[in-house]
Amino acid sequence: MTERFNVAVVGAGYWGPNLARNFAASPDWNLAVVCDLDLQRAQQVSDRVGGVPVSQSLDDVLADPAIDAIAVATPARTHHPIVMAALDAGKHVSVEKPLADTVDRGAEMVDRARANDLVLLTDHTYCYTPAVMKIRELIADGSLGDILFIDSVRINLGLIQPDVDVLWDLAPHDLSIIDFVLPGGIDAATVAAHGADPLHTGKACVGYLTLPLAGGAIAHVHVNWLSPTKIRQMVIGGTKRTLVWDDLNxxxxxxxxxxxxxxAEQSKVTTTDARAANISYRLGDTWSPALPEQEALSNMTAEFAASIREKRTARTDGASGLRVLSVLEAAKSSLGAGGAPHPVQNTTIERVS
Amino acid sequence: MTERFNVAVVGAGYWGPNLARNFAASPDWNLAVVCDLDLQRAQQVSDRVGGVPVSQSLDDVLADPAIDAIAVATPARTHHPIVMAALDAGKHVSVEKPLADTVDRGAEMVDRARANDLVLLTDHTYCYTPAVMKIRELIADGSLGDILFIDSVRINLGLIQPDVDVLWDLAPHDLSIIDFVLPGGIDAATVAAHGADPLHTGKACVGYLTLPLAGGAIAHVHVNWLSPTKIRQMVIGGTKRTLVWDDLNxxxxxxxxxxxxxxAEQSKVTTTDARAANISYRLGDTWSPALPEQEALSNMTAEFAASIREKRTARTDGASGLRVLSVLEAAKSSLGAGGAPHPVQNTTIERVS
Amino acid sequence: MTERFNVAVVGAGYWGPNLARNFAASPDWNLAVVCDLDLQRAQQVSDRVGGVPVSQSLDDVLADPAIDAIAVATPARTHHPIVMAALDAGKHVSVEKPLADTVDRGAEMVDRARANDLVLLTDHTYCYTPAVMKIRELIADGSLGDILFIDSVRINLGLIQPDVDVLWDLAPHDLSIIDFVLPGGIDAATVAAHGADPLHTGKACVGYLTLPLAGGAIAHVHVNWLSPTKIRQMVIGGTKRTLVWDDLNxxxxxxxxxxxxxxAEQSKVTTTDARAANISYRLGDTWSPALPEQEALSNMTAEFAASIREKRTARTDGASGLRVLSVLEAAKSSLGAGGAPHPVQNTTIERVS
Amino acid sequence: MTERFNVAVVGAGYWGPNLARNFAASPDWNLAVVCDLDLQRAQQVSDRVGGVPVSQSLDDVLADPAIDAIAVATPARTHHPIVMAALDAGKHVSVEKPLADTVDRGAEMVDRARANDLVLLTDHTYCYTPAVMKIRELIADGSLGDILFIDSVRINLGLIQPDVDVLWDLAPHDLSIIDFVLPGGIDAATVAAHGADPLHTGKACVGYLTLPLAGGAIAHVHVNWLSPTKIRQMVIGGTKRTLVWDDLNxxxxxxxxxxxxxxAEQSKVTTTDARAANISYRLGDTWSPALPEQEALSNMTAEFAASIREKRTARTDGASGLRVLSVLEAAKSSLGAGGAPHPVQNTTIERVS
Structure with a gap:
């Protein structure tokens, strides 16, 4: 039987209870402690998973040699200090999105994890749903061919957030999924962001992102807090097949x-007009793969353990979190500039090392 | 009983037969002649509507004092000379979209019609469908309140056109509809266009248009030739109600x-954060109005006759054709500039007079 | 403030925990005790609602003068003795469906409740969903006009039950809903039941019920354990409007x-052929009422309390449970007779008193 | 190149024009003459297909040795005399449904065709749609396994017919399709029919048919003229796979x-309860085959020619028309008897010969 790793959940707010429940139920993990500055809140989370120890002190947790890893679910601005301390204490880390509050701080975290040979996993939970894992698999095995376009729509009546606009609230889901399913992740050199605030709330409530991808492909994201019709749909067009993910069906x-x-193959060297003449349609079958019933967070905890055990980067590693963050930062600049495309900071791990 | 107007259909190609059939069936019109350089083609059209006279000579048609109006269905680059000649001959004119091949020529046509007190109707056929006419009515009578956003999607496997990209092929539908339903028409000062040509056909096969509207609202159009899933959907969000038009249902x-x-009303003078706190949801009924079964072109011929009879501009007048053309020209420039927003030429009739 | 009634939940198996949770959360009730022969099971239910007293003895519970009502969630064959004892002890009773294991025993329970001036509520939970309550309201206020037909479909892959066939497993839902929404309840004089057991499991896995209603109307129910496509749809046609309930949308x-x-009104006295000529279509709007988010069981506990307080029969009273049971018994006989229509036992309360 | 057969279309009413158009366009056929007692009507049909000869005299048509076949589209009560005369004149025959006005007359027609070695095709047009042809293929090749149940729904607002009820108006579509896709055709020994006439029109406007099939399977048909929601759906459950045909999607x-x-295989000899325990679910992929765009009548004319050329019975032969007619007659008796199952006349060709 495989040994279990000891994990501490740090942060007992909105997401912490879900992490605690899934680590507690995992065959790979032993939930060793729940840590929060508010001890009562930590205790409430502990109670719901059968009463594990609680702690008010992150230092104590990091000093404990029995702890193998921490799962961070604290506000974004605290990610950098907590994760850096944990990595320096030799702990593997999973961290809620966004990875950090700035690209530079995120890059530092990614570098440190690499330097210390530790796993840094960004908890892009959506990527661990059976549907998204299947999409990744279908692209990786060539079923779709080369990707031509990705169009993602995520609209619904949504509570207008006090601190972030609709792009920062919703688009991280779409971007992390696009990054996850594309081999190599999002490689957009620029992003154009358009937004509207027709209710004059002080932030965009309708947003569009356009990302040119390598080879002439394009990704586009539509997020919207003001639509009474709920749509969560992603269309991924490939040279061989096209996939539609309708998350509400x-x-x-x-x-x-x-x-x-x-x-037609021969047309590839001919002139434009000749090419048009050589384009034809293929009308084949439609196929809908069966998907297992699995909780995404359970898959995340399994991947976190597997990446530690196999000494490899996680599927949603720090670099993926960094790429998503870079696009969001560039989008903010583009939005501020009235929609002109803005360069995405080149944040590959190679760059910083 | 009302007198019928005499109309000549000019151009017997793709669209001419539909015009001929509808004018022939209309209680408002007498189809007097079908005119085409290719007399055989004109005759074929004539045969299908019971054998009206045919002509090879536009000059003869325009010289005939019995002809009240002409309906032009010739290639776009010929619209300007034909329409100008007809207007100078004192004929009312309906013309296929696009109004002209350049905004400047289109503006000249609009001016001439106005100067000569003649009706110039742009045949934005889609605007005469029962669904679109109902949408216009619901916006005009205040049912939706102020418009916050319009999101239009028109995607399908589509034949790649030899001469135009997907924006010029499909977006005129969306733009003419948006222009039609908005009181005052499209008033976007700029447009940003993004496109992709992932099959390297020499022109965009996937396209997105973003148009900031007055008062902080936004319109967005997604057109796509590469999607095996057909979607024709427009969401129009208003302060009072939101409308979804699903043309495939x-x-x-x-x-x-x-x-x-x-x-909440009082919040309108407060700070941004306070506003967020005052935003709430309204979850009311959904309502789907019954729509009559009507052919759009039949409604168009009725509107053409009514505008002549009532000495007023048509619902889809030359100015609306000009606004759509201006957005398309600006979109072309934006696309050429990598997606940076481009000013839309101010083409109101007031400008040119 | 209104006084709370004390209730004992009897039976801590599959449904008991849901009852306990809802009574515990209700402003109308005080959950006084959870009673089960298996004390450990009772304790588990108690733990989940904050630790109320538990008991192994129904006699003790019934002997306690502080207990106003009991909610019975034990196997069907035990309903009669438990409910009769409770009614004789002066307790109001809610009981899971089916009301009893035979119509005769059920009738005795209904009579006793009436004789003792106590509320007997059959827990037809589905009737307390916002959708079904709205349907009842729309029929009661005349929005649909006279009912012409009711067609109910409830199909899905379903576990083949060891003791009951698909009619007894699923049709009680449809029948109790039909009984609930029809003013006066189900008034079918006969029922025809057809079934199939194509997998040779020993019981019907596909079933159809046909019930002629008063005035020439008809109700029909299709239940099916073998369909991989899940459908839960009821169409209710009326002389004025028709309603479709799609529970999966x-x-x-x-x-x-x-x-x-x-x-046409005048045709009602004419011959059949003349009538046909006077029939016409009405194509009006569609309307979808907003429904509140409410848990059905919470509405049930409120109705139980209200009927006690207002000294009236409950909306889903014993008589409704008896009507559903009578249809099921008749259906069993029809099924045994190869589908010939079988009389439904006349089980109105008037009959037995 | 294959020789074309000469065909006469007999009857120029509602369906005749469609037959004429399809025979005229077929590579297998030469449309030789259109025959109708009303010569003007015949001429109108002829005009639309380029002007073939017309005739008022069926005798002349049948006496013409150049005519290979006739396609009969006259009222049902005239089918028997026309078809018998044509068969006696040595002509192959296609005939509109219903085959005849009584089962006995239909049986006589089937016998005569057989005796004279001529093709008799019942024009069950729906069977020649790409969807239904694909369903037949999937059942024939074993993709679905053994058939467990067939549930067919065909409901819509429908004009109440002066002469037939909803079962005779709509159910022939469902029955002919079921007969077509089941290897061996419909083999029901009995049928139960339930109907309702809640508007008191003098005939059933809502109808249900139940047909027990061999091996414990069941077929069920729901037809309804009073439903504002249009549904045309057939679910066919098999031991291996289940198929859903949604004709409106x-x-x-x-x-x-x-x-x-x-x-589980071993359970087949065990007791009922043990069986239940051995039942499990399979949750696999869904697959939607591409269907060609073909007009059903065009496929029918091809099949008519092929069956003549290959000297075999047609896919929708006279016997299939007879089986559908037998079920309808039995359904009428069942309906008259209040829904009691009624025997279906055994009308196999073997019986009568």
Whole structure:
């Protein structure tokens, strides 16, 4: 039987209870302690998982040699100091998104994890849903061919947030998913962001992101707090097949269309007009893969353990969190500049090392 | 009984037969002649409507004092000379979209029609469907309140056109509809266009348009030739209600949601954070108005006759064609500039007179 | 402030915990005790609601003068003795469906409750969902006009039950809902039941019920354990409007169609052929009422308290449970007779008193 | 190149024009003459297909040795004399449904065709749609396994017919499709029919048919003229897979679910209760086959020619028309008897020969 790792959940607010419940139920983990400055809140989380120890002191937790890893669910601005301290104490770390409050601080965290040979996992929870894991698999095994476009829509009546606009509130979901399913992750050199605040709330309530991808492809995200119709849909067009993910249709979440536009091979060297003439349609079957019923966070805890055990980076590693953060920062600049495309900071781990 | 007007259909290609059929069936019109350089083609059109006279000579048609109006369905680059000649001959004119091949020529046509007191109608056929006419009515009578956002999606597998990109092929539908339903028409000062050509066909096959509207609202259009899933949907959010038009759902094309985000009145003078606290949700009924079964072109011929009879501009007048053309030209420039927002030429009739 | 009634939950198996949770959370009730022969099971239920007293003895519970009511969630064959004892001890009773294991025993329970002036509520939980309560209201206020037909479909992959067939497993939902929304309840004089057991499990896995209603109307129920497509839909046609309830469409559960078939008034005395000529269609709007988010069981506990307080029968009283049971018994006989219609035992309270 | 057969279309009413158009466009056929007692009506049909000869005399048509076949589209009560005369004149025959006005007359027609070695095709047009042809193929090749149940729903606002009830108006579609896709056709020994006439029109406007099939399977049909919601859906459950045909969803008409209920093999000899314990679920992929765009009548004319050329019975032969007619007649008797199951006349060709 495999040994269990000891984990401390740090932060007992909104997301901490979910982390605690999933680590407690995992065969890979032993939930060793719940840590929060507010001890009563830590105790409430502990009570719901059968009463594990609680602590008010992060220092104590990090000083404990029995602790293998920490799962950080504190406000974004505290991620940098907590994660850096944990990495310096030799702990593996999972951290809620966004990775950090600035790209520079996030890059420092990624570097430190690498330097210390520790796992740093960004908890892009959505990536661990069965649907998204299946999409990643279908792209990785070539089922879709080369990716031509990704169009993601996430709209609903949403509470207007006091501190962030709709892009920072909702688009991280879409961006982390796009980063997860694309081999190599998001590689956009620029991003253009458009927003509107028609209710004059002081921040964008409707937002659009456009990201040119390598090879002429494009990704586009529409997020919206003001729509009474709820849509959560992503269309991913490939040279071989096209996939539609409709997250609100539990009976058929994923549809893979064996249809598309073909270009006759010889035309690739001909002139534009000749090419147009050589384009034809393929009308094939549609296929909807069965998806297992799994909780995303349970898959995340398994991946966290596996990456530690196998001494590799996690599927949603620090670098992925950094790429998402870089796009969001660039989007903010583009929005401020009236929608002109803005360069995305090149934040590959190679850059900083 | 009302007198019928005599109309000549000019151009017997793709759209001419539809015009001929509808004018022939209209109680307002007498289809007097079908005119085309290719007399055989004109005859074929004539045969299908019971054998009206045909002509090869536009000059003859325009010289005939019995002809009240002409309906032009020739290629876009010929619209300017044909329409100008007709207006100078004192004929009312309906013309296929796009109004002209450049904004400047289009503006000249609009001016001439005005100067000569003649009707110039741009045949934005979609605007005459029962669904779009109902949307216009619901906005005009205040049912939706102030418009906050318009999001239009028109995607499908589409034949890649030899001469135009996806924006010029499909977006005119969306733009003409938006122009039609907004009181005062599209008033965007700028447009940002993003496109992708991932199959390297030489022109954009995926396109996005973003138009900031007056008062902080926004319009957005997504057109796509590469999607095997067909979507034709427009969401129009207002301060009072939100409307969804799903053109592929014949059983419920229009849904009006009496739901939305409310801002408490007193908060309008408070700070941003205070505002957020005063925003609340309204979850009311949904309502789907019954729509009559009507052919759009039949409604167009009726409007053409009514505007002549009542000596007023048509609902889809030359100015509306000019506004749509201006947005398309600006979009082309934005696309060429990598997506940076581009000013829309101010083409109101007042400007040119 | 209104006084709270003291209630004992009897039976801590599958449904008991839900009852306990809702009574505990209700402003109308004080959950006084959880009673089960298996004390450990009772304790587990108690723990989840903050630790109320538990008991192994029904006699003790019934002997306690502080207890106003009991909520019975024990196996069907035990309903009769438990409920009769409770009624004789002067307690109000809510009881899980089916009311009893035979119509005769059920009738005895209904009589006793009436004789003792006590409330007997059958827990037809589905009737307390916001959708079904709205349907009842729309029929009661005349919005649908006279009811012409009710067609109910409830199909899904379902675990084949060891003791009951698909009719007894699923149709009680449909029948109790139909009974609830029809003013006066189900008044079918006969029922025809058809079933199939194509997997040779020893009991019907596919079932159909047909119930002629008063005035020439009809109700029909389709239940099926073998369908991989899940459908839960009820269509209720009326002379004025028709309602569709799609329980799997949370965005639009109820649709009311202001469409239908009209018969010209004068034709009602004419011959059949003349009538046909006088029938016309009405194509009006569709309307989808907003529904509140409420837990059905919470509404049930409120109704139980209200009926006690107002000294009236409950909306889902014993008589309704008896009508549903009578239809099920008759259906069993019809099924045994190869589908020939079988009389439904006349079980109105008037009959037995 | 294959020789074309000469066909006469007999009857120029509602359906005749469609037959004429499809025979005229077929590579297998030469439309030789259009025959109707009303010569003007015949001429109108002829005009629309380029002007073929017309005739008022069926005798002349049948006496013409150049005519290979006739396609009969006259009222049902005239089918028997026309078809018998044509068969005696040595002509192959296609005939509109219903095959005849009584089962006995239909049986005589089937016998005569057989005796004279001529093709007799019942024009069950729906069977020649791509969707239904695909369903037949999927059942024939074993993709669905053994059929467990068929549930067909065809409801809509429908004009109340002067001469037939809803069962005779709509159910022939469902029955002919079920007969077509089941290997061996409908083999029900009895049928139970339930109907309702809540508007007192003198005939059933809501109808249900239940047909026990061989091996414990069941078929059920729901037809309804009074529903404002249009549904055309057929669910076919098999031991291996289940198929759903939604004819109103052009984007995904057929869905094949690789899901179902499995029974462990060894349990087949055990007791009922043991069996229940051995039943489990299979949750596999869903698959939607691409369907070609084809007009059903065009496929029918091809099949008519192929069956003549290959000297075999047609896919929708006279016997299939006879089976559908037998079920309808039995349904009428069942309806008259208040819904008691009624024997279906055994009308296999073997019986009468």
């Amino acid at each position: 539990p009976q058929q979440r994923l549809s893979v269309y064996d249809r598309g536009v073909d270009i | 014949p059983q419920q094309r229009l849904s009006v949601y009496d739901r939305g985000v409310d801002i | 949370p965005q639009q559960r109820l649709s009311v169609y202001d469409r239908g078939v009209d018969i | 052009p984007q995904q008409r057929l869905s094949v679910y690789d899901r179902g209920v499995d029974i």
